[in-house]
Amino acid sequence: MDTVTIKDIARLAGVSCATVSRVLNGTLTVKPENREKILTLCRQYGYRRNLLARSLSAGKTGLIGCILSDLDNPLFAEMSLALEQYARLHDYRVLLCHGRVEDNNIDNLFDFLIGHRVDGIILASSSRQASALIHQYIVHVPIVLQGSLNIFQPDPDISSVCVDSLTGGRISAEYLYQLGHRKVAYLGARENNYSHVFRRKGFIDAAQQLGMSVRDISNSTNSSTTQVGYHLARRFFFDPYQETAIFAACDAIALGVMSAAKELHISIPDDISLMGFDNISYAGLPNIRLSTIDHQAKQVAEAAMSCLLTQIENSKASVQTILIPPVLVERSTCQRC
């Protein structure tokens, strides 16, 4: 492919590269006549700056690497959109990457991003391993965690932004209590996932305070898919149970619960109520109408990006831990009992 460089344009215009560079960068000290000539030439020859060379020389790329674990989860799709839009507003571009902290090739991804000299990285994860990973790379590039750290043992070196899981759990407990539920189950927490763990803690603490009993059914796999929810729920429904409501660790899990219930002719909410967490777009679909807790994905993403950008632009900006309050979404899967 033809590749016209700044040198070509300079030659064509009868000036030096420096002058071309000046008009490209909007430096005003160029004779208008030359400026026009150069601009025309650029258009005419389809010249476009080599951003690699530019970044190399400038020492910055204007690129933010965003690592998301599951683009097929609508929650992450929503987040990626918000991250991108916010970044563009501030003249950064986003490099969207699939990748989960537990992958054994996650190092490749960081190497790629750092190798490309991204100006910063957003890591969307609530895995327990996230903080170790961040420590490993934060000496090379600013990183903000979009997800939960261990809030009871805060890490003084890592900035993070997350929905407030503790509060979310409490809201859910209070809502179910108020509907008359006294025996409930928390289904699907992965021990490795701080968000799950804190949602559960918030839920259980509040429940016990209100005098509700909570049965804890955790998820020993390493993913939170509808499939997993389905299997956990089947096992739950298989034995006799007295719980009148289930709080699922996330909406995907809740969808699996619905699936299992339907198969076993258990009606939701007539036979048992169900709450999710996240408010993914699936949840609002006709015939689903899952009651849930909104993750505030857009706000979380914007806060995370904003936090990262200040770190980039002011390297001694202080470490922050931001919690965004979640919001109850009442739909049709919870009933008075």
Added chain:
Amino acid sequence: MDTVTIKDIARLAGVSCATVSRVLNGTLTVKPENREKILTLCRQYGYRRNLLARSLSAGKTGLIGCILSDLDNPLFAEMSLALEQYARLHDYRVLLCHGRVEDNNIDNLFDFLIGHRVDGIILASSSRQASALIHQYIVHVPIVLQGSLNIFQPDPDISSVCVDSLTGGRISAEYLYQLGHRKVAYLGARENNYSHVFRRKGFIDAAQQLGMSVRDISNSTNSSTTQVGYHLARRFFFDPYQETAIFAACDAIALGVMSAAKELHISIPDDISLMGFDNISYAGLPNIRLSTIDHQAKQVAEAAMSCLLTQIENSKASVQTILIPPVLVERSTCQRC
């Protein structure tokens, strides 16, 4: 942030940059002793190659730009995953970008990608404007369209990969015919979208051949969301209708139809049957169970990427037009009538 370069390593190891470069690139002609020393030093100092410099010097980046219009559509999420995995298998990395052909800042995106010297671009779109856009940029970088061109007036310069919409439409018509439907509606085609238009054509041609009547309800907005489907369906249901089945231009539209039907107490499939197109993950959800035509997203994505990579590696590779056969997915929204 500390940035250790090849020069630092060279100095530390007491060799020249060339030697360091050699071990980094696996050139074997380096004294094992030096190789070890260098490798250790690299690890020790957390050295990582500057990929900008490398690409600049090499004249290639190993990057593929992928432009998708809707990452929140599960279909595109699926495609993006497949694109990425296939590319990685062949030692390329993917730059995932949101962007639709109709956006007035789509040029920015191409400029960004070309400026970063991606080795190729996949444009996922079926818009009528796509081919003009591609013509504008294909002089700078190989581009493959993942989506439909005007198949009746093939463009000799553009390679494209797409699910076979004509066949998909026909399959749908035959399926509905075989279930006894004789009056059907095609709902939601956007005139600007070749996929929609050809799905419709395949559907209508086959239907007429079978002696079915088809009512065409097109979508005059510029997006195919559940919202839009909802509104189109409300209008459809508002007046008396004799159709016993609806074929929606895509699953998202179909979901909107379900939503409207539910609201109006019209039962699907008891009162009217419904078919979608795409088989997005929503479609298989419990309580949705939409009958549809599978888009073969993974195959399409892999074929598109494969086609692009051959163009990149062999600049005189011939232009290709690949059609992937779609597959009927029977679920619960179509009934014998």
Added chain:
DNA sequence: CTGTTAGCGCCTTCAA
């Protein structure tokens, strides 16, 4: 097996 040199395309002093 290794060092020197030149160059990838751009930007930024420094002089003029």
Added chain:
DNA sequence: TTGAAGGCGCTAACAG
């Protein structure tokens, strides 16, 4: 207002 020169970090060709 402009040009020359040097450098960003890496690779490749050519000597040795």
